[in-house]
Amino acid sequence: MVALIDLDLVALAEAIRARTVSSREATEAAFARARAVQPVVNAFIAIDEVGALAAADAADAALARGGTIGPLHGVPLGHKDMFFRKGRISGCGGAILKSVPADRTATVLDRLDAAGALDIARLNMAEFAFGPTGHNVHYGDCRNPWDPARITGGSSSGSGAAVASRAVWGALGSDTGGSIRLPAAMCGVVGIKPTHGRVSRNGVMGLSFSLDTVGPLARTVRDAARLLAVIAGPDPRDATAAIHPIGRYEAAACAGAAEGIAKLRIGIPTNYYADDLDSEIRICWQAGAQQMGSLGAELVEVPIPLHEHISLLVNAVTVTEGATLHAHWMQTRPQDYSPQVRARIEMGFAVSARHYLSALTLRPRLTREFVDRVFEACDALWLPALPQPVPERAATDFGDGPRMVSGLAGLTRLTRPINYLGLPSVVVPAGFDCNAMPIGMQLVGPPFAEARLLRIAAAFEADAGLKSRCPLL
Amino acid sequence: MTRLDPGHIAALVHELHGYSLDAAGAVRAAAMVAGISAALETLAAEPQFHEEPANFAATLVALAPEGD
Numbered sequence: 001m002v003a004l005i006d007l008d009l010v011a012l013a014e015a016i017r018a019r020t021v022s023s024r025e026a027t028e029a030a031f032a033r034a035r036a037v038q039p040v041v042n043a044f045i046a047i048d049e050v051g052a053l054a055a056a057d058a059a060d061a062a063l064a065r066g067g068t069i070g071p072l073h074g075v076p077l078g079h080k081d082m083f084f085r086k087g088r089i090s091g092c093g094g095a096i097l098k099s100v101p102a103d104r105t106a107t108v109l110d111r112l113d114a115a116g117a118l119d120i121a122r123l124n125m126a127e128f129a130f131g132p133t134g135h136n137v138h139y140g141d142c143r144n145p146w147d148p149a150r151i152t153g154g155s156s157s158g159s160g161a162a163v164a165s166r167a168v169w170g171a172l173g174s175d176t177g178g179s180i181r182l183p184a185a186m187c188g189v190v191g192i193k194p195t196h197g198r199v200s201r202n203g204v205m206g207l208s209f210s211l212d213t214v215g216p217l218a219r220t221v222r223d224a225a226r227l228l229a230v231i232a233g234p235d236p237r238d239a240t241a242a243i244h245p246i247g248r249y250e251a252a253a254c255a256g257a258a259e260g261i262a263k264l265r266i267g268i269p270t271n272y273y274a275d276d277l278d279s280e281i282r283i284c285w286q287a288g289a290q291q292m293g294s295l296g297a298e299l300v301e302v303p304i305p306l307h308e309h310i311s312l313l314v315n316a317v318t319v320t321e322g323a324t325l326h327a328h329w330m331q332t333r334p335q336d337y338s339p340q341v342r343a344r345i346e347m348g349f350a351v352s353a354r355h356y357l358s359a360l361t362l363r364p365r366l367t368r369e370f371v372d373r374v375f376e377a378c379d380a381l382w383l384p385a386l387p388q389p390v391p392e393r394a395a396t397d398f399g400d401g402p403r404m405v406s407g408l409a410g411l412t413r414l415t416r417p418i419n420y421l422g423l424p425s426v427v428v429p430a431g432f433d434c435n436a437m438p439i440g441m442q443l444v445g446p447p448f449a450e451a452r453l454l455r456i457a458a459a460f461e462a463d464a465g466l467k468s469r470c471p472l473l
Numbered sequence: 474m475t476r477l478d479p480g481h482i483a484a485l486v487h488e489l490h491g492y493s494l495d496a497a498g499a500v501r502a503a504a505m506v507a508g509i510s511a512a513l514e515t516l517a518a519e520p521q522f523h524e525e526p527a528n529f530a531a532t533l534v535a536l537a538p539e540g541d
Contacts, residue, residue: 309515349489349492361526
């Protein structure tokens, strides 16, 4: 018999709907698992046992009464501690908001509530989402469940670790330069960074409003697709949320797993994403491409335009908007930031308005050029998410020292250009390195092609046979 | 612009934002601004009269493939 925590999200939701499992049983199983793994991974900031059990009982009672049931009815989730819920404290990984109750509820939480999900925990994260490793001086480092001596990736560190640990069935994260994709890749789970504007950012802590995106981390492609379908769509409370129609994400994932990806063209970059890769990452990336070829996809080589420059423009936007958001606190209470986050934010004070606005003004043209050139040749790009194996925490504890800039930039080299271009990306587990650490690959497509990416990712996942593997905690 | 004087950058930041960069922070900021400047010299050599940041959202919608 499969243990409750080993069911994926879709299977649990169906079991609850069929009343073979109660939401209370699932929630108690999540708590037991969280208590067991927390000393190792430090993924949880707070667990709301009383509130979650009351919500679980209410979900079970509603089911007993009959009536309309949402696609996540009774399913326990936890989220990066930057999704505000009115009256609740979310510290956003920093010291400054540790005692400030939120004045609003994020649209994405409202939508998950309406779909029946339980919000059982607030999850660890990088300070103000400003870090790709999972280190945190205020709440303690989040640690990788596959090897706690190694990083989880960030900034959605707790989301990656909690999902990989099987302590929650899914989690929200945010991605400004790789913050969903890196923890997904390093923790061996699926992560979706949607098209810019696909998911509302209302009630979500901002880091860089031009680049921020919200998306799910989950155990399987189909699980992630279901979560995306619930949270995506226009929002009158977020003027930047796109009106563009929502795709049939879960159906696309099911179709990919069942029917494969014959006739789709998978782009294999000849530069930038192919450059300076660790040999194990390169082998896994190439093997994954061959695997998709064996599933019927056509592999095409694709040159990648302008990326060295785009990487620099991302920095101009991120640090300037970050410095704008944090200016008052940086001036009045700089001691409340970690040295690294303070050192990164302060760089934004030096960027001129002309440079910042030029970086943003170029964005439509560079995105048009990229999409026209790349996606005329292929339907989706197959890329590594991280150029190196998952590093050790000690080796990436850069602080504000001389290796900080190059070390952090190296970790996000393959993810941050996608945020500037606003494109969707799905990370899927693709293998393990010689240290038995996960290797994740990302699929990138044209704007609003999330369903296409999920179809491909699900086909790959079904063929790879990795989704039953979980860390031995 | 290939090099910037970190001292000038620190003075400007202090004057404009009331924030004090230490020596290492000034060097980091100067290096970053020089890199951004070099990228923009390559990418934005011509005036961009027909573009503005607000076009980005519409650009994404226009580039979305039909049927996805």
